[in-house]
Amino acid sequence: xxxxxxxxxxxxxxxxxxxxxxxxxxxxxxxxxxxxxxxxxxxxxxxxxxxxxxxxxxxxxxxxxxxxxxxxxxxxxxxxxxxxxxxxxxxxxxxxxxxxxxxxxxxxxxxxxxxxxxxxxxxxxxxxxxxxxxxxxxxxxxxxxxxxxxxxxxxxxxxxxxxxxxxxxxxxxxxxxxxxxxxxxxxxxxxxxxxxxxxxxxxxxxxxxxxxxxxxxxxxxxxxxxxxxxxxxxxxxxxxxxxxxxxxxxxxxxxxxxxxxxxxxxxxxxxxxxxxxxxxxxxxxxxxxxxxxxxxxxxxxxxxxxxxxxxxxxxxxxxxxxxxxxxxxxxxxxxxxxxxxxxxxxxxxxxxxxxxxxxxxxxxxxxxxxxxxxxxxxxxxxxxxxxxxxxxxxxxxxxxxxxxxxxxxxxxxxx
Ligand code: EPU
Numbered sequence: 001x002x003x004x005x006x007x008x009x010x011x012x013x014x015x016x017x018x019x020x021x022x023x024x025x026x027x028x029x030x031x032x033x034x035x036x037x038x039x040x041x042x043x044x045x046x047x048x049x050x051x052x053x054x055x056x057x058x059x060x061x062x063x064x065x066x067x068x069x070x071x072x073x074x075x076x077x078x079x080x081x082x083x084x085x086x087x088x089x090x091x092x093x094x095x096x097x098x099x100x101x102x103x104x105x106x107x108x109x110x111x112x113x114x115x116x117x118x119x120x121x122x123x124x125x126x127x128x129x130x131x132x133x134x135x136x137x138x139x140x141x142x143x144x145x146x147x148x149x150x151x152x153x154x155x156x157x158x159x160x161x162x163x164x165x166x167x168x169x170x171x172x173x174x175x176x177x178x179x180x181x182x183x184x185x186x187x188x189x190x191x192x193x194x195x196x197x198x199x200x201x202x203x204x205x206x207x208x209x210x211x212x213x214x215x216x217x218x219x220x221x222x223x224x225x226x227x228x229x230x231x232x233x234x235x236x237x238x239x240x241x242x243x244x245x246x247x248x249x250x251x252x253x254x255x256x257x258x259x260x261x262x263x264x265x266x267x268x269x270x271x272x273x274x275x276x277x278x279x280x281x282x283x284x285x286x287x288x289x290x291x292x293x294x295x296x297x298x299x300x301x302x303x304x305x306x307x308x309x310x311x312x313x314x315x316x317x318x319x320x321x322x323x324x325x326x327x328x329x330x331x332x333x334x335x336x337x338x339x340x341x342x343x344x345x346x347x348x349x350x351x352x353x354x355x356x357x358x359x360x361x362x363x364x365x366x367x368x369x370x371x372x373x374x375x376x377x378x379x380x381x382x383x384x385x386x387x388x389x390x391x392x393x394x395x396x397x398x399x400x401x402x403x404x405x406x407x408x409x410x411x412x413x414x415x
Contacts, residue, residue, distance in 0.1 A: 320353045
């Protein structure tokens, strides 16, 4: 298993060209199955999760070819079954339920895997499908669906689930009639999916607001699309600069997707400038505490940046309270940060953090993707050497993480 070895203390300086968003591209892979025609996706990050999704598509008959950051998909489906072995690797396999059902009117999908950050049930997806007339049976770890009598309907989500919003958009795009979703998730990745589906010939509107309308069309066609930049990766590099000091410019960003983080970083004493698709950060002093940060659905503070924020708050000059409202067990980075000298007490969904002057190197283990990224940030700050085990978790979401950080001046190697 690969590890990172980090000698902390270097400032970060330079430019980062942002990768395409993992969480945007994965539902696009599912959407590509809604047509037999070729779909061309640009700006696809080179990540394990994307490779796993490609393998799942191939296992049900699709052709998937990568040429650099471009991926071509042809959805020649010859199966409607997503086997357990592949589905357990990736949470996003659940999107295939919507698109395979739309194409084949039948689907059999194993319960999805993904980061171990909470219970992650799929009841909101399945209740919405039932609302659209899909018959669902759950047995032996598989979900069996029959959509032969599917019909557009009104769906009201109890909670604005990102995945369920995307799945309903995928299923309803070619269903008979009109489907509306109220209390839909508003994340930028949902707008990305709407834009892509509309280029394929769908009639979807309202993404980015809590009310989405999907007017079902007969069929969809092939198209070409460029994936939006990864706001969580962008946020992670900004926070890396904030914890190390230095000056970093992100290129190819969408600053509007990062308002919640940018305002926290400004208040903590970092200088931030935005200009079209560029975000510049300068950090030249110890961070002020963040006081209170509560994760919320977009446009609130993203749960995916909660772990890196804990690393920053660990070295701020004062106290921060972090409340995780989205996932039940997303504080697995905390015991590892404590090994590095952080002073954090967790009680349920609340982490109380008292900033120390500086962290110290230790051997730690990445437990999940974003928690692993937080340990890298902590290691970049720490005095001495930090060894991070199980970095495959981190590489599920960050392309060339060690190489990009090295190019900015960090002392990090992968062994
Ligand atoms: N939930 C339910 N029932 C459902 C669906 C969700 O109870 O049917 C709960 C979840 O258990 C969780 C909360 O609702 O507590 C939020 O889940 P949501 O469905 O919004 O998240 P997701 O679609 O599973 C996506 C991202 C996550 C990101 C969340 C929140 C992808 C592939 N994953 O997950 O990304 O944290 O939205 O923004 O898009 C990551 O990239 O590290 C990551 C975990």
